[in-house]
């Protein structure tokens with residue numbers, strides 16, 4: 198890559214900033230002889246719950262398992278429905294299908310998240326839960342969604358995979374629903390060095406069920422109460438996550454400063470992700486809405502700026518979703534969104550020089 202290239206991520210450079218601490222954390226685990234469900238996982242859960250402002254957290258192997266295991270705990274039966282957003286990562290829907298229910302989608306609002314005004318029409322007698330997704334690190338319209346869920350007696354599961362630390366009216370993602378799921382995948386704002394995930398809840402029953410269902414349904418060494426999976430967060434990842442968590446707020450502040458700078462510089466050329474009232478977005482992705490998006494993406498790529506699309510094909514139009522019977526005309530806002538979105542490089546080590554390069558190219562493309 199040329200010297201003025203702007204890659205999409207800078208993961209190894211970021212790891213290098215805290216490498217001595219990470220290595221000490223790994224060494225401590227190696228020396229301890231406790232590699233699964235030991236003190237590091239327990240401490241990380243306690244710290245993570247505190248960070249989100251909830252009573253409990255349970256570490257699991259990845260974000261998809263987190264969603265799947267919480268949904269399995271609801272005892273869904275064939276034909277039961279769970280409502281979610283169509284423009285998410287596929288795991289939001291696959292977790293519903295794998296838990297034995299039918300994913301039902303609702304169209305987006307102008308914020309790119311589930312539109313609460315369309316939610317009530319999607320609720321049927323078979324609806325068991327609502328799973329809003331806090332896409333890009335911006336909370337879905339939780340007050341409106343919780344009011345609707347309350348009227349219908351529905352469980353609310355936040356897919357907070359992209360939203361660690363994001364707030365709405367000062368309240369963090371992960372503390373709004375009956376439970377919430379986070380991914381700690383390397384591309385998420387708080388990340389492990391491999392796969393990891395975590396569930397937060399204020400409900401001791403949800404917590405107890407999770408702790409058992411991530412570990413074969415075992416109540417203790419001898420007694421298995423229900424068939425379940427092995428989906429545990431290992432000690433080395435937990436120990437490294439504890440290091441990362443100590444830096445999260447500083448890294449998030451830097452990411453937000455850069456995102457708001459992008460907003461000001463790019464506003465003349467593309468649709469920028471302004472925050473709504475009460476919102477504090479953590480910009481897990483920085484997504485603009487661009488005219489002639491495909492041409493712009495190609496132009497940026499040719500000039501060394503790596504971009505992605507989150508996500509190019511909405512879930513309801515995936516081959517895996519064929520049986521659900523959706524068509525391309527079902528969600529006009531989603532289709533419009535999908536045709537315009539472009540994710541630009543954003544990470545806490547991005548420099549102003551790199552950022553200016555991205556802005557310059559976008560402005561020259563539209564001139």
Ligand SMILES: *Cc1c(COP(=O)(O)O)cnc(C)c1O
Pocket residue numbers: 259260261262285286288289330356358359379380381382392393394
């Ligand atoms: C990343 C992500 C997941 C899945 O998490 P994994 O840890 O990759 O399994 C689920 N939902 C959303 C919205 C995500 O961004």
